Amino acid sequence: MPYYPIFLNLEGRRCIVVGGGEEAASKVRGLLESGARVVVTSGFLEPGLAQLAQRNEVEWVPRAYEPGDLEGAALVIVACSEPEVKRRVAAEARALGVLVNAVDLPACCDFISPALVRRGGLVLAVSTGGRSPALARLLRERLEKEYDAAYGPYVEILGRARRQVLERVPNVEARRAVLHAMARDEAVLDLCRQDSRAEAEERLMRLLDDAVTAGGGRP
Template sequence: MSGYPIVLTGLAGRCCVVVGGGAVAARKAQALVEAGARPVVIGPELGPEVEAMAVAGQVQIERRCYRPGDLAGAALAIAATGDRQVNAAVAEEARQRGVLVNVVDDPALCTFTLPAVVRRGDLLVAISTGGQSPAFARHLREMLEEIIDPAYGELLALVGSLRPRVLSRALRERQLQVWKRLLDGELLAILRRDGRAAAEARAAEILDGFIEQETGGTGGTQELNG
C-alpha cells in the first residue's frame, strides 16, 4: 500500500476516539496521550490498562458499545474492537465525517496507518509496512532501538539549542560544514561518556573555532579538520 508519510503535530488537547477496550486499544490510547491528545475510549468491556489510564485521568471512558455519532468532533478515530462489523461501522462514520481513521488489522479501511516507533526525546523514527506486517515493523523497531540509544535524543536537543548560532551571520556561509562537524560522532561519544555539560562545552569550542577561522584567526583550522 502506497502512502504519504506525515507526523501529526496538532493533536494537543484534541478529542480522539478509540473504539475497543483491550490491550491493543490501550496501546493506541497511550500513544495518543503521549501526543497530547484527549482520548475517549469506548467499549462495553474495558481491560485493566484502559481502567488504569482512566483512574490516572489520562483518558475518558464510555463503558458501552459504539454507536453512530460517537465520532462527532473527533480529530481522528481508531477502531480496535476485534469485531469486523463494528470496525467497519466506525470506518464508515469516519469517512462520512472526514475524520482520519485507523482500523486495526484491516488496512483497506484505514485512511492512515500507525507505524512502529522509536522515540528518543523529540527524535522520532517511524517504520511502516503499509499495514502488511506489523510483526516485521516491530522486528525492525527492536533492531533500531539497539542502535539508536537515548544519547541520540540528547544529541538532538543539543544541536537544536545550537541552531540559532549556526544560522547566525558569522557561520551562515558554512552551515553545511558546521553541521557535518557537529554530527560527526564526537559529540555523541562525549554525551555517552561524560554527559550533556561536557558535550555543550565541546560544541562551543567547535563553533568558536569556525568563527575564529571566519574572522581571520588561526584557531579554527584544527576544529575544521577535527
Template sequence: MELYPVNLKLAGRRCAVIGGGAVAERKVKSLITAGAQVTVFSPVLTPGLSQLQENGRLAWVARVYQAGDLHNFFLVFCATNEPAANRQAAKDAQAAGALVNVADAPELSDFYVPAHIVRGDLLLTISTGGGSPALARRLREEIAARYGPEYGHYLALIAKLRPELKGRLATTKEREKFWRETIDLEALDLLKQGKFNEAEERIRHAACCTGPES
C-alpha cells in the same frame, strides 16, 4: 499506493478509540502521550484503561459503539475484536469527516501508525504500509539498538546552543557546513558516557574553528 509521511500535532484534538482491549489500550496510551483528548467506546476496559479513566486521563462511554457517536472527532481508531463492528464504525467515522485506522483491516484505513523510537525530541519511524507489523517491529528493534539515548541528548544540546552558534556563524553556508561536520562519533560518544559538559564544549570549539577566521 505511495503514502504521504507526516507527524501530527494532536494536543487538544478529540480522538476516539472503539474497543477496550489490549490493542485499544496501546492506541489510547500513544494518543494520551501526544496530548490528545481521548474518548473510549466499550462496555469493558482493560485494567490499564480503567486506571487511566479513574485518573481522568480519558472519557469512557461504557457501551458498544452506536451510529452517530463519532461526530466531531479528528482521529478514530477501530480496535474491537469484531471485524464487522470495526468496519461499520470506520464507515460511520469517515462519513463524519474523521481520519480512521482499522486495526484488523489496513485496506480500510486512512492512515497507519508506524513503529517508532523516541529519543527526546528525536522521533524515528518505520512503516510497512500495514503489510507486515512483525517486520516493522523487527526493524524498530534494530534501529533502537543503533540509535541510543545519546542522540536525544545531542538534539537537546544542539537546540540549546543554536542561538549562540548562529551569531558566530554568519552565513547560511557556514552554518550548514558546521552542522554537517559536528555530528561526529566523538561528540556522540561523550554524550553516551554522560559527559554532557565536555560534549557541549566540543561543539562550541568546533564553531570557533569553522567561522571565517579559521
C-alpha cells in the same frame, strides 16, 4: 499505492479510541505521548486504561460505540475485535472526514501504524506499507540496538545548539556548514553515552565559536 508518511501534531486535539483491551491501551498511550485529548469508548476497560480514566487522563464513554461519537474528532482508532464494528466506524469517519485506523483491517484505514523507536525527540518509524508487519517489527528491533537511549539527550543537545546557530550565524552557507559539522561530530554522541552532557554541549559550542570567528556570524 504507497502511503504518504507524516508526523501529526495532535496536541490538544480530540482523538477517539474505540475498544478497551490491550491493543486499545497501547494506542491510547501513544496518543497521550503526543499530547492528544483522548476519549475511550468501550463498555469494558483493561486495568491500565481504567486507571487512566480514574485519574482523568482520558475521558471514558462507558458503552459501545454509537453513531455521532466522532463529532469534533481529529482522528479515530478502532481497536476492538469485531470487523463489523471496525467497518461501521470507518464508514462514519470517512463520511465526516475524520482520519481512521482500524487495527489489522487495512481496507478500512486512512492511515496505518508504523513500528516505532522513540528516543525523546528522535522518532524512527518503519512501515512496509502493510506487506509484512513482522518485517517492520524485526527492523524496529535492529534499529533499537543501533540507536540506543543516548540518542534522546543527544538530539536535545543538538536542537539547543542549532537554535544558537540560527541566532548567531546569519550567513546561510556558514550556518549549514556548522550544523552539518555538529551532526557529524561523533564524539558528541559518545559523550552523551558517557552521560557527560555538559562536555557534549561544550564541544558543540566550540564548533559554533569557530564558525563565528571564521567570519560566519555575530560574536
